[in-house]
Each structure stands twice: as C-alpha cells, then as structure tokens.
Amino acid sequence: MKNFSKIVAGLLVTTLLTGTAFSNELVAKAAVPNKITMNWNQQYQEIDGFGVSQACDVYGDQIYGFPQRDTIMDLLFSNDKGIGLSMLRCEVGNGLNMPTIEPQDGVWVYERPVSELWVINEAKKRGIDKIFSTVWSPPAWMKTTGKITNGGYLKKDCYRKFAEYLAEYVSAYKRLYDIDIYAVSIANEPEYAAMWQSCLWKPENFTEFLQNHLAPVFAEKNIPAKVIVGEKGEWSEAMVVNALNNPASCSRLDIVGGHQYSGSISPLTTAISKGKRTWETEVSDTGIYKNDIKDGVAWAERIHRFMSDASANAFMYWLGASYKTNNESLIRLYQDGTYVSAKRLYTMGNFSKFVKPGYVRIGINNNPVKGVYFSAYKNPLTGEFVVIAVNNTDTNHLFDLSLDGCTAGSLTQTISNDKENLTRYEDIISENGTFQLSLGGYSVVTFTGTNGSIRPEQRVWTITDELNDWKYIYSATPEWMLEGNDPYGGFEADPSRARRTAKSEQSLTYCFKNIRDFEAQIYFYKQFVGMKLYASIDGETWNPVGYEASRPKITGGYWEKTTIRPQGILQAGTNYLKIEFDLGDQEWDKHLAKISFDCDGVFVPTIHDSLNDWSKTDSHSVNWMLDADNAQSMEGDSSRARRTSASKEFITYKAGENKTFDTFCAKLYYFRGANSPIRFYSSIDGVNYTEITAQYSGSVDTGSYWRRMYAKASNLNCKYIKVEFDGGGLYPWDKQLGDMWINEL
Structure with a gap:
C-alpha cells in the first residue's frame, strides 16, 4: 500500500480530533424540533x-x-x-x-x-x-x-x-x-x-x-x-x-x-x-x-379526539x-x-394493539402543531406507557419529547403509513432524557416504553460525517452539491446532505485507516435505486461492497429514509470507501445525509503546514500573502497561501537534517474551476528540480464558485519540494494552497 494513504487519512481525521468547528449557511437553516412533555402523574380516564x-x-x-x-x-x-x-x-x-x-x-x-x-x-x-x-x-x-x-x-x-x-x-x-x-x-x-x-x-x-x-x-x-x-x-x-x-x-x-x-x-x-x-x-x-392512508389517519384523529377531547373510556x-x-x-x-x-384497521390498531383495558390516559401536549395530535397512556401496575402520535399533514414534523415524573432509556416505535401497517422500527434512544420523535407525513406512530428502563449502550463510531461541509470527503466526481432545502420536512430538518447535480454516475470517496465498519443514512425519493459501494486497500483496486438497507421510513412529500450497513466484514486493511449514485428519474433522487466509520483513524504526517504563517516553509518568492477572507467558502479554512500578482510564484519545503521527503498531500482551492496549473517539483540539492507527476483527486464544490481537490505523490526520496503556481489565471487569488502534509524519512 502506498504511504500516501497514511497522509490523506491523517489530514481528514486530524481535523476531527482537533475539534475544529466549521460554520456553514446550511446549518443555520436547521429546524428546531417542537418541545412536548409527557406528564406521568397527570391522570385522566381509565381505558x-x-x-x-x-x-x-x-x-x-x-x-x-x-x-x-x-x-x-x-x-x-x-x-x-x-x-x-x-x-x-x-x-x-x-x-x-x-x-x-x-x-x-x-x-x-x-x-x-x-x-x-x-x-x-x-x-x-x-x-x-x-x-x-x-x-x-x-x-x-x-x-x-x-x-x-x-x-x-x-x-x-x-x-x-x-x-x-x-x-x-x-x-x-x-x-x-x-x-x-x-x-x-x-x-x-x-x-x-x-x-x-x-x-x-x-x-x-x-x-x-x-x-x-x-x-x-x-x-x-x-x-x-x-x-x-x-x-x-x-x-x-x-x-x-x-x-x-x-x-x-x-x-x-x-x-x-x-x-x-x-x-x-x-x-x-x-x-x-x-x-x-x-x-x-x-x-x-x-x-x-x-x-x-388519508382515510386511515383521519380515523386515527377521530379516535384521538374521543380519547383526549371527550375523555371517552x-x-x-x-x-x-x-x-x-x-x-x-x-x-x-x-x-x-x-x-x-382498510388502512383504518391498522391506524385503529395503533391504539388497540397497545392501549389495553386498565390503562390510564395521562398528560401530554395533545395538539402542539396544526394537524398533529398526541395522546399518552400508562399501565399503573407495570409502568409500561404508550404515546400515540397522529400526523394528519403531508409534512414531516420533529418533536423533542421529555418525560415528567418518570424515566425511560428507549422507546419502541410502530408505524402505520402509506406503505407500512403497524411496522416496528428501530428503537429511539434517549439523549439527556429527551427523545427526538420524527413523524412522517400522513402517519400514525405508537411509541412504547417502560418507566425506569435503562438506556441501552450505543455503538461508538470513530468518525461521523454529517455532510455539513466537504472536510471529510477525500475525492469526488464533479457533479455534487450540498443540499439544504427541506420540502415537506422530508429530510427531518437535516440542514445539509450530499446529492448529485447531474443524472449520471457520480461518486464520493472516503479515506481512513483500516475501515472495519460503517453505517450511512440515505434519503430517497419514491424508490431506492442506483446506489453502489466499493472498498479499496490502496485507492486503485476496488471491490464491490454488498450492503443491507433497513426498512425505509416515510418522512414527507414522497421522501423516505433508510440506513445502509455492509453485509459481512470488510476486507482487512481497507482504507477507502467509495459511494456511487447512479440511475433514478432525477439527479436529486438520493441524498447522503450522514455516514459513520469504525476505523483506526489517525495517520499523523511528519509535517503539517496549515499556512497560518511561513514558519514551516524553507523559502518562497516575493508575491505571496496569507489570505483569511471568504473562509466560509473554503470549508472554514481561515488561512491559505495565494499570489498577489498573476505571475509564476513558488513555495519550497526542505527536509530536516539527515532526512528526506517520502510523500506529500496538498489541499488546493480553485475559483470557477480555474485550470491554470499548480505544479510540484522535487530536488536533491535545492538547485536542480524535476517535476513530480502528482495524482489529483476529483474536485468538490465548497461554495461561491470555489472547488477543492487534493494532489498527492509518494516514493519521492528528495530533500526539497517546490509548489509552483503558474503565471496567468483569472485573478491573482484564483488558486490557493490550503494545507500541506509531508512525510519525512
């Protein structure tokens, strides 16, 4: 395996471990869930x-x-x-x-x-x-x-x-x-x-x-x-x-x-x-x-009204x-x-299957949003409780449910909607005593729990990419964007997902050390087709990865959500995972919302120059500056090197005493896809330089017409590396060096 993989994964994971926060306009659009409370001690009629x-x-x-x-x-x-x-x-x-x-x-x-x-x-x-x-x-x-x-x-x-x-x-x-x-x-x-x-x-x-x-x-x-x-x-x-x-x-x-x-x-x-x-x-x-389903949900609303408004037994x-x-x-x-x-059989079942004779209705915000209704019930003898949510709208709604007078570690959810009839889905785990409930458009959801139940242990992932920016993406084909629109609440207020901008085969690649497992959340429109996964040890030879998709959950406006996990165990030494979107009626028909990895994570390069100052460089030509402007369009990178005139300019790095450079990885930004090149050269003596044939990753859109890519090379065995910005271009600032990672031997 080429040493480069050690470097590029290091740059990605190091970003995570150093706790760098990236602001993003899309994040600011995230919807705030409505807050509701179930009151254990507020009792009404017996059922x-x-x-x-x-x-x-x-x-x-x-x-x-x-x-x-x-x-x-x-x-x-x-x-x-x-x-x-x-x-x-x-x-x-x-x-x-x-x-x-x-x-x-x-x-x-x-x-x-x-x-x-x-x-x-x-x-x-x-x-x-x-x-x-x-x-x-x-x-x-x-x-x-x-x-x-x-x-x-x-x-x-x-x-x-x-x-x-x-x-x-x-x-x-x-x-x-x-x-x-x-x-x-x-x-x-x-x-x-x-x-x-x-x-x-x-x-x-x-x-x-x-x-x-x-x-x-x-x-x-x-x-x-x-x-x-x-x-x-x-x-x-x-x-x-x-x-x-x-x-x-x-x-x-x-x-x-x-x-x-x-x-x-x-x-x-x-x-x-x-x-x-x-x-x-x-x-x-x-x-x-x-x-x-509209008929079924209307009947569920009527049952709710008899229980909550009329206090019927x-x-x-x-x-x-x-x-x-x-x-x-x-x-x-x-x-x-x-x-x-009829669908009304099953939406009635969201009540009758769970709320049994002897249960007592208890307090909850019963109509927190127009068209959405909650009722809650408890078994006084066993501590079991039931929360029933009726969403008689076409929009997904989110709620943070807190419990007053009781505790619970998890809730089991059973859903009836256009495609499902009393189908059990994965449990919802409490976070700091609160449960986030997601109610798909035109659905009835029954949540069941037990007072005093313990929060189950959850899988701990090494790295999670929320797709709020591109910082974890190693490479991508050109036609991608981060989408923040959320029609009908179909994306459960997720502020940012990756999706294609062309109805053609497009892929995203991740690179981390020893990827053992992963889990991805995908939103899709009407039908889930055209997704493939590939894994690689060296980034050159790829093998298909079979995957299992969880039962899709309707969210809103014909959107559904599924969770992807690999079938079986990934090959030992896997360092790359590629996600490919293809087929479908629309370029926006599939969204990657989140992906988590179990991996070894950190590869630490010998030299990491974040271009916050010139201390790690050996020399540079005159027409340079460190630019902090427009960081929001460059993944929050607050300092990059760029020219001050549209002329040929260079930066050089020198290995330490009795050391040589083996590999490097450079993070590069281009404005409007500017193609005037950034070149790399190696030298033994600092006088005679030979151009390095660098391998470039695909570029990704980082916002406001800027794109980012990585350049890598390995097996250099040199004392000096020169980064050269060619003359010309649209503007002096149209190419920028964001980070440089170099391994010394």
Missing part, C-alpha cells in the same frame, strides 16, 4: 378498550362462512397477528336475522346461531376482554306496533318482562355457553324509527324502566352485567340526562353509550360528573369505499369485517374468498 360489532345481525354469518375466517379473526382480535381489539359488540336477538330467546311471552328458546357462538368463542380465544350486547328491538310481542322494524315503543305492561328478558339473556349465556356478558345496552339509536330492527324510547321511559323495573330485577336475580343506556345516533347524552339526574335510575346506569354519525366530539359532562363511563359504541362511514368501530362495499367495516370481504384490509 376500557377498543372494539367492533361482529356477532350481530347477518355479520356473524358472513365471517363464519368466509373461507379465510381464522385470518380475519386474527386480524381483528389477535395481538400478535392483528390489531388486538379488546371489545366485541353483539346483539340481543329479536327474531329478525338474530333469533330471540323469548319468541313468545313465556316461551324460551335457548338454541343460538352457530355463527354467533363461533365468533364470540374465537374472540375469547384471542384474548378479548369485554363482550357486550345491544338491543336493537325487543321481541315483536313486547312492542306497541307488534313489529320488530320501523320503531314502535316497548309496551308499558312489558317493562318488567323486558327486564326479566335481559336478565335471562345474561344468565343463559353464562349457564349454557360459558359466555360472560360484560354489559347489556337497552336500546340502539332509540331516537330513530329505522326501517330495520328498531325501538323508540323517550328519556323519561329510560328513567322509569331503570328505576322501577331493571334495578329490582337485576338485584333479585343477582345479574352481574353492567347496563348501558343511550347509544343515540348523535354523540350526545340528551337521552339519558333525565335518568342521570334521578338518583334511583342513575344508580342502575353504569355506562352512557353514544354513536357519532353526527355531533361534535366533546365530553358527556353530566355522565362524567356522575362517575359514569362513556363509550363510543358505533361509528363508521357509509360513503364511497376508501382504502388510503372506549371506542368501537361499527363492523369488523363484512361484504359491505362502502366504509362500514374495517375489512372488506369479497365473494371469491379474498379480502382487503
């Missing part, structure tokens, strides 16, 4: 769960007869294979589609549909926490109209019979089928005389029924089920305020339910003031079928799976036996 209706009407039959029914049940109710719903809404059958247990007064029929029992038991197998049942209509014989459909009221003389009917429903399911009915809901949308199963109630009817009939019957028969009242089509407690304000009926009312086909999402204040749980028990969309989507051709279900079934999961 009862998330769920769907499935064992009701014809929908139990639809899933029971579906060829992939086990897969569908997994998607809905399994925490390992799906979204882990914890609640299942069933129907208290009335004789239309779902049989009633009392088809005639005093006649009891306990045989249940096999499809209903299958759905309930399969949900139980998958860990469902609560099964509750809603009455769409009492049996026809109990109603004023004698019909199940189109409304009608419960007959006054059937109030006690209806109470006994509900009690027997709960008892029979436990006695005959070992199914615990957690709660029964008296009426579905009691204000609406629907053409399907329906029954009308007035607020005062609820009060009378609860106080004088249901309460004594449930007490006599020792019925453990809780009672849900309300379930109005609008999110409102108007139907139950009368009962809540009556102490006797209020004591028999446990949960106020509501749908949300209209009405604002706000707290049911009377219910909450009386200590009642509030459940959103049905909502969906009957419009044209949607299955895109539970949220239920209308249907889990069905053959419906609109948006009434989370999973659409097809007659050919196939299915499609």
Whole structure:
C-alpha cells in the first residue's frame, strides 16, 4: 500500500480530533424540533378498550362462512397477528336475522346461531376482554306496533318482562355457553324509527324502566352485567340526562353509550360528573369505499379526539369485517374468498394493539402543531406507557419529547403509513432524557416504553460525517452539491446532505485507516435505486461492497429514509470507501445525509503546514500573502497561501537534517474551476528540480464558485519540494494552497 494513504487519512481525521468547528449557511437553516412533555402523574380516564360489532345481525354469518375466517379473526382480535381489539359488540336477538330467546311471552328458546357462538368463542380465544350486547328491538310481542322494524315503543305492561328478558339473556349465556356478558345496552339509536330492527324510547321511559323495573330485577336475580343506556345516533347524552339526574335510575346506569354519525366530539359532562363511563359504541362511514392512508389517519384523529377531547373510556368501530362495499367495516370481504384490509384497521390498531383495558390516559401536549395530535397512556401496575402520535399533514414534523415524573432509556416505535401497517422500527434512544420523535407525513406512530428502563449502550463510531461541509470527503466526481432545502420536512430538518447535480454516475470517496465498519443514512425519493459501494486497500483496486438497507421510513412529500450497513466484514486493511449514485428519474433522487466509520483513524504526517504563517516553509518568492477572507467558502479554512500578482510564484519545503521527503498531500482551492496549473517539483540539492507527476483527486464544490481537490505523490526520496503556481489565471487569488502534509524519512 502506498504511504500516501497514511497522509490523506491523517489530514481528514486530524481535523476531527482537533475539534475544529466549521460554520456553514446550511446549518443555520436547521429546524428546531417542537418541545412536548409527557406528564406521568397527570391522570385522566381509565381505558376500557377498543372494539367492533361482529356477532350481530347477518355479520356473524358472513365471517363464519368466509373461507379465510381464522385470518380475519386474527386480524381483528389477535395481538400478535392483528390489531388486538379488546371489545366485541353483539346483539340481543329479536327474531329478525338474530333469533330471540323469548319468541313468545313465556316461551324460551335457548338454541343460538352457530355463527354467533363461533365468533364470540374465537374472540375469547384471542384474548378479548369485554363482550357486550345491544338491543336493537325487543321481541315483536313486547312492542306497541307488534313489529320488530320501523320503531314502535316497548309496551308499558312489558317493562318488567323486558327486564326479566335481559336478565335471562345474561344468565343463559353464562349457564349454557360459558359466555360472560360484560354489559347489556337497552336500546340502539332509540331516537330513530329505522326501517330495520328498531325501538323508540323517550328519556323519561329510560328513567322509569331503570328505576322501577331493571334495578329490582337485576338485584333479585343477582345479574352481574353492567347496563348501558343511550347509544343515540348523535354523540350526545340528551337521552339519558333525565335518568342521570334521578338518583334511583342513575344508580342502575353504569355506562352512557353514544354513536357519532353526527355531533361534535366533546365530553358527556353530566355522565362524567356522575362517575359514569362513556363509550363510543358505533361509528363508521357509509360513503364511497376508501382504502388510503388519508382515510386511515383521519380515523386515527377521530379516535384521538374521543380519547383526549371527550375523555371517552372506549371506542368501537361499527363492523369488523363484512361484504359491505362502502366504509362500514374495517375489512372488506369479497365473494371469491379474498379480502382487503382498510388502512383504518391498522391506524385503529395503533391504539388497540397497545392501549389495553386498565390503562390510564395521562398528560401530554395533545395538539402542539396544526394537524398533529398526541395522546399518552400508562399501565399503573407495570409502568409500561404508550404515546400515540397522529400526523394528519403531508409534512414531516420533529418533536423533542421529555418525560415528567418518570424515566425511560428507549422507546419502541410502530408505524402505520402509506406503505407500512403497524411496522416496528428501530428503537429511539434517549439523549439527556429527551427523545427526538420524527413523524412522517400522513402517519400514525405508537411509541412504547417502560418507566425506569435503562438506556441501552450505543455503538461508538470513530468518525461521523454529517455532510455539513466537504472536510471529510477525500475525492469526488464533479457533479455534487450540498443540499439544504427541506420540502415537506422530508429530510427531518437535516440542514445539509450530499446529492448529485447531474443524472449520471457520480461518486464520493472516503479515506481512513483500516475501515472495519460503517453505517450511512440515505434519503430517497419514491424508490431506492442506483446506489453502489466499493472498498479499496490502496485507492486503485476496488471491490464491490454488498450492503443491507433497513426498512425505509416515510418522512414527507414522497421522501423516505433508510440506513445502509455492509453485509459481512470488510476486507482487512481497507482504507477507502467509495459511494456511487447512479440511475433514478432525477439527479436529486438520493441524498447522503450522514455516514459513520469504525476505523483506526489517525495517520499523523511528519509535517503539517496549515499556512497560518511561513514558519514551516524553507523559502518562497516575493508575491505571496496569507489570505483569511471568504473562509466560509473554503470549508472554514481561515488561512491559505495565494499570489498577489498573476505571475509564476513558488513555495519550497526542505527536509530536516539527515532526512528526506517520502510523500506529500496538498489541499488546493480553485475559483470557477480555474485550470491554470499548480505544479510540484522535487530536488536533491535545492538547485536542480524535476517535476513530480502528482495524482489529483476529483474536485468538490465548497461554495461561491470555489472547488477543492487534493494532489498527492509518494516514493519521492528528495530533500526539497517546490509548489509552483503558474503565471496567468483569472485573478491573482484564483488558486490557493490550503494545507500541506509531508512525510519525512
């Protein structure tokens, strides 16, 4: 291996170790993350769960007869294979589609549909926490109209019979089928005389029924089920305020339910003031079928609002799976036996898979930026906690999350976006007690952690190039620039990245001693194509390097981010790594954002002349000066040698006593690509000089029309080295010598 590699790597690593800071206009544009805080001790409502209706009407039959029914049940109710719903809404059958247990007064029929029992038991197998049942209509014989459909009221003389009917429903399911009915809901949308199963109630009817009939019957028969009242089509407690304000009926009312086909999402204040749980028990969309991420994120925002704005204890989507051709279900079934999961299934899963019954909502800045929403929850028994972020914008947003009242070393992130469904990504590690959260455009991200967890040890890299300047780049092909633009926050406020300026093959080369490993962060637009890596021992013979790319993470505006690592171990003695960008639809389609190296690092040259003074030179011609102007365009170099007239000028270096020069490396700057040459000569006696055939690296753009390159030579065996600036050029200052590294033997 040529000795030059020892020199040039030394110049690059020495810059790092001496702590030189380089200012750059691009750095000043870096966005400051918004600051948010999770407050462990600021407690709100307890969560009862998330769920769907499935064992009701014809929908139990639809899933029971579906060829992939086990897969569908997994998607809905399994925490390992799906979204882990914890609640299942069933129907208290009335004789239309779902049989009633009392088809005639005093006649009891306990045989249940096999499809209903299958759905309930399969949900139980998958860990469902609560099964509750809603009455769409009492049996026809109990109603004023004698019909199940189109409304009608419960007959006054059937109030006690209806109470006994509900009690027997709960008892029979436990006695005959070992199914615990957690709660029964008296009426579905009691204000609406629907053409399907329906029954009308007035607020005062609820009060009378609860106080004088249901309460004594449930007490006599020792019925453990809780009672849900309300379930109005609008999110409102108007139907139950009368009962809540009556102490006797209020004591028999446990949960106020509501749908949300209209009405604002706000707290049911009377219910909450009386200590009642509030459940959103049905909502969906009957419009044209949607299955895109914007729909999914919109539903996540709605769930967030129920949890944070309304302080609801539970949220239920209308249907889990069905053959419906609109948006009434989370999973659409097809007659050919196939299915499609809507994005809203997975964005709902960002809540249901992680926030389990018994968790308590805790404090966090819930709407720190327009279109971005946070909620947080904790398990009081285990110390586990969950932060859910909904980004309903097309822009990436950054947040610094701090924890108040608890500590954690890392957070696990699970993301649903346009390409991913509840995909786990690499953990986020705390930095001085703070976590930087990056939320890609139109995404829902769940962050989970444990109070008291320890910060895991992190990989320590020898050198990291943030690509804020060119100081670590050994060589580059001509068409490169440092990009600071950040549309849609797609670069996560990274102030500077390297990217091509031409849609052709372009490369960057690094040179460090004994490169053992590396890791690079790449941003790409829409698709990641056309990147290759090469390694070399001597900078002349190159071998391809296979690499692994992490699962891409959507940031914003069609940009994605991936992390590159080598496959296997690099060849021993590797001193050079080349990164090549090729292909793609645009020259800006790939950006190198950061690269870190594990290497031996420092090669120390015998002589390093930074041209801050003339002390390390032997002599120089008259027309020279040390220039400190425009350092920001020359990588922060605050002193370089340059001519004072457009004439041929020289600088010479002399080896020490009984020493000779072996190698050198010179850092050169040119204005507007000026090509009037800088030449190098060697001499034994200081009189007779021979031109050195130097090897030049590719040049890189350092700003304001300046470019930088390196010149190197080895095996010189000379006493003197002369650096000569040729006559002519655009200006006297159009060529400058920034640094000179020389090895003596």
